[in-house]
Amino acid sequence: MARYARISEIEYELPDRVLDNEMLAREFPEWDVDKIFQKTGINERRIVADDETASDLAFRACEKLFAHSTTSRDDIDCLIYCTQSPDYMLPATACILQHRLGLPQHCAAFDFNQGCSGFIYGLGLAKGFIESGQCRNVLLITADTYSRYINPKDKSVRTLFGDGAAATLIQASDQAQPSLERFRYGSDGAGASNLIVPMGGARRPLVAGQVPDEYGDDSGNVRSDANLYMNGSAIFEFSMTQVPKLFASLFDEHFTVEHSDLFAFHQANQFMLDALRRRLKLPAEKFITEFRHCGNTVSSSIPVALKEALNKGQIQRGHAITAVGFGVGYSWGGCVIRW
Structure with a gap:
């Protein structure tokens, strides 16, 4: 069976x-x-x-x-x-x-x-x-x-x-049905340095007692190489390039964008999600956004959004949800969740 x-x-x-x-x-x-x-x-x-x-x-x-x-x-x-x-x-x-x-x-x-x-x-x-x-x-x-x-x-x-x-x-x-379908994946390690904690691993270990020097950037942000660094403009460019390609690969003549009842993307931030939604021409009422109360929770952002949508009755039995994750790595992936 x-x-x-x-x-x-x-x-x-x-x-x-x-x-x-x-x-x-x-x-x-x-x-x-x-x-x-x-x-x-x-x-x-x-x-x-x-x-x-x-x-x-x-x-x-x-x-x-x-x-x-x-x-x-x-x-x-x-x-x-x-x-x-x-x-x-x-x-x-x-x-x-x-x-x-x-x-x-x-x-x-x-x-x-x-x-x-x-x-x-x-x-x-x-x-x-x-x-x-x-x-x-x-x-x-x-x-x-x-x-x-x-x-x-x-x-x-x-x-x-x-x-x-x-x-x-x-x-x-x-x-x-219900089921998990249409998985697509991708990666591009050329973008690794654009979202990274440079020190603390085997490549650049932190020695006991070491306090890395802090430095500032042109926007007044201060960090050290033991802290998280994000090149926001590069991450945005990556997302606007790769996410539409990934999204398009999830659909064909048997399952079209119109067949998707909801869209659950990685809950990065409002600016990013608004730009992607406009680029993909997706209706706002089908686009789940649930991060005002918790921010970008990285790997948990999609399941948090799904749970909130379930609590609000936005997800119903039989719905097809197109889920898309993207970011650090660079890494991306998408699938269709049939509820």
């Missing part, structure tokens, strides 16, 4: 600490509250506490999911953890989460580092595990805490990114 992969549950978790536009405006007097919102479309971001990690958010998102799901923890046979904020260089944080969540020891567990397109890649991995007969219940977790990498004096990224985690349960079904 054929197996098909489908999403059955989504939950997400945000930290308690709030960084709102009023707080940022006090720190950056040249940017008032309205200017920050006009540039980003974001009212507030959630930031982890000093003793809180991405896996703590991931754990709480999973606990929410199990509290509402009819699926037992004992039924989970694969845990996939997408993060760019691991607890340790080794071991894999997925293994730590397997134990902490009380999942069975026959559960596979692994990390992968993907960022903004990570949810799409994770869905593709889950689909492969399920439809090849290796697993029946896959727990996909996305969690990032970019605030750990951001210099507080760098408003170019501090105004955009928020911390968060999401847990998505993908299950096997003998029915062709």
Whole structure:
């Protein structure tokens, strides 16, 4: 009997600490509250506490999911953890989460580092595990805490990114619908330096006690090579070039843009999403935007948006949702989620 992969549950978790536009405006007097919102479309971001990690958010998102799901923890046979904020260089944080969540020891567990397109890649991995007969219940977790990498004096990224985690349960079904379909992927490492934390890995390790020098840019932002750097104009150019190509590849004579009930793109910021929506000529009422309350949560931005749309009744059974992730790497991916 054929197996098909489908999403059955989504939950997400945000930290308690709030960084709102009023707080940022006090720190950056040249940017008032309205200017920050006009540039980003974001009212507030959630930031982890000093003793809180991405896996703590991931754990709480999973606990929410199990509290509402009819699926037992004992039924989970694969845990996939997408993060760019691991607890340790080794071991894999997925293994730590397997134990902490009380999942069975026959559960596979692994990390992968993907960022903004990570949810799409994770869905593709889950689909492969399920439809090849290796697993029946896959727990996909996305969690990032970019605030750990951001210099507080760098408003170019501090105004955009928020911390968060999401847990998505993908299950096997003998029915062709709902389903996960039409996966497309791409990458271009030539753009790696345009969204990067230059120091801290094996290529440029941080020596114990080392405090890298800070430097400023022409816009007055301050950072060191141990902080997150984003070349905003290059990221925008990449997105406006590759996302339309990716988007077009998801459609053909059997499934057209008009057949898609909703569009869920990586929730980068308002300026980026508005530009893409206009370029692709997509109706605003079909375009999910859910980041005002949390900012750009990187790998969790699409599942957070999907959960919010579900809560509002925007997603209905039978809907086809075109999902598109893009960003750090450069990396991009898209698929169609039939609900």
